[in-house]
Amino acid sequence: MIEIISATALATVQDLGRHGSLGYGVGTSGAMDNLSLMLGNLLLGNAEGDAAIEIPLFPFQVRFLEDCAFAVTGAACGATLDGQALPPNWVAQAQAGQVLKLNYPAAGSRAYLCLAGGVDVPQVLGSRSTQLRGEFGGWQGRMLQQGDRLPAGRPGLAGATDFGVGLAARALPLEVDGVPAMRVLPAAEYDCFSEASQAAFWAGQWKITTQSNRYGYRLEGEPLLPKQPLEIRSHGIVPGVIQVPHGGQPIIQMRDAQPSGGYPKFATVIEADLWRLGQAPIGSHVRFIPCSYEQALDALEANRAFLDATRRLLTLHTL
The missing domain is CATH 2.40.100.10 (Cyclophilin-like)
Structure with a gap:
C-alpha cells in the first residue's frame, strides 16, 4: 500500500482503457502513454494491462506503507527513493516507510508508477481507469489527493529488482x-x-x-x-x-x-x-x-517487437 503525500493535482489511476462501451457513451480513458504502462508492468512481472498511477505534474511524492516492488517508467523524472537516485525505466524494492519522489522531467511529460501486482482498485465496465467526466473508475472516480492510500496487488518482498531498460523514445525514435x-x-x-x-x-x-x-x-x-x-x-x-x-x-x-x-x-x-x-x-x-x-x-508491430525484445532481456536477467 502507498500513501499520496504530494499535493500535486491531476495524477490518476489508469490501465489500458475501457473498451466496448463507446456505444453507451462511455469513452476509453486509459494511459496517455500505453507503451510506458506496459513496460512498467513487464519489468514487475505484472499482467500487461495492470493499473498504475499516471503522473503529469511534478514533483510528486508517495510513501510506501508496506514493502513493495515498484517501477517508474515514462518521463525521465529524476526519481529518488529516500534520496537515492533511480535511473529511468527502473524497477526497485521499497521498504515500509520509504518515500519515492518524482522530480521535474528532463525528457517527456508523464511518468508511470507501477506497483507489483498493479494498483488494486475495483474494475468498472472492465477497466480500472479513471473516467474523470463520469466520476467513476480508478480511485473514487477522481484525481488522487494528498492522504489517499492505494493498495498494491502483490505487496511484500520481490525477487529480482534494481535493474532497468532503455527509454522507448530512444528505441523507437521519430x-x-x-x-x-x-x-x-x-x-x-x-x-x-x-x-x-x-x-x-x-x-x-x-x-x-x-x-x-x-x-x-x-x-x-x-x-x-x-x-x-x-x-x-x-x-x-x-x-x-x-x-x-x-x-x-x-x-x-x-x-x-x-x-x-x-x-x-x-x-x-x-x-x-x-x-x-x-x-x-x-x-x-x-x-x-x-x-x-x-x-x-507495421508501426504497431514495431511497438510490440520493442516489448518482446525487452521481455527477452528480462528473462536473461533473471536466469
Missing part, C-alpha cells in the same frame, strides 16, 4: 527536423480542406497549447480552412482523431475524449504513435508524417 513527430492517416473530411491547408498541415510545426489535457490537445499553427463551409452531424470519434473547429486550429482527441463530436475530421494520429503524443509536453511543438494503413499496422 523526428522531423529535430521535432518529435507522429504518423497520421487522412480522415473522412480531409479532401474538404483546401490544398494550401493540407500542405500547411504536413509542412508546419504545431504548438501544443495550454488549453490541452487528457480530453484533447489543442494545437496552434496556420489555420486549416475548408474549401467551403462544412456542416456535419455529430458522429463517432476515437482517441487520435484530429478535428478542426470553425477557427481552423485543430484539436486532437486524447484518451478521455467523448465518443462523439461534430467537427470535421481532418486526420487521425495512428494508435501506435499516441504514446509519443502523450509524452509531448504542453507548450512544445510536434510535426506530422503521412502514412498508409499498412504502415500504421
Whole structure:
C-alpha cells in the first residue's frame, strides 16, 4: 500500500482503457502513454494491462506503507527513493516507510508508477481507469489527493529488482527536423480542406497549447480552412482523431475524449504513435508524417517487437 503525500493535482489511476462501451457513451480513458504502462508492468512481472498511477505534474511524492516492488517508467523524472537516485525505466524494492519522489522531467511529460501486482482498485465496465467526466473508475472516480492510500496487488518482498531498460523514445525514435513527430492517416473530411491547408498541415510545426489535457490537445499553427463551409452531424470519434473547429486550429482527441463530436475530421494520429503524443509536453511543438494503413499496422508491430525484445532481456536477467 502507498500513501499520496504530494499535493500535486491531476495524477490518476489508469490501465489500458475501457473498451466496448463507446456505444453507451462511455469513452476509453486509459494511459496517455500505453507503451510506458506496459513496460512498467513487464519489468514487475505484472499482467500487461495492470493499473498504475499516471503522473503529469511534478514533483510528486508517495510513501510506501508496506514493502513493495515498484517501477517508474515514462518521463525521465529524476526519481529518488529516500534520496537515492533511480535511473529511468527502473524497477526497485521499497521498504515500509520509504518515500519515492518524482522530480521535474528532463525528457517527456508523464511518468508511470507501477506497483507489483498493479494498483488494486475495483474494475468498472472492465477497466480500472479513471473516467474523470463520469466520476467513476480508478480511485473514487477522481484525481488522487494528498492522504489517499492505494493498495498494491502483490505487496511484500520481490525477487529480482534494481535493474532497468532503455527509454522507448530512444528505441523507437521519430523526428522531423529535430521535432518529435507522429504518423497520421487522412480522415473522412480531409479532401474538404483546401490544398494550401493540407500542405500547411504536413509542412508546419504545431504548438501544443495550454488549453490541452487528457480530453484533447489543442494545437496552434496556420489555420486549416475548408474549401467551403462544412456542416456535419455529430458522429463517432476515437482517441487520435484530429478535428478542426470553425477557427481552423485543430484539436486532437486524447484518451478521455467523448465518443462523439461534430467537427470535421481532418486526420487521425495512428494508435501506435499516441504514446509519443502523450509524452509531448504542453507548450512544445510536434510535426506530422503521412502514412498508409499498412504502415500504421507495421508501426504497431514495431511497438510490440520493442516489448518482446525487452521481455527477452528480462528473462536473461533473471536466469
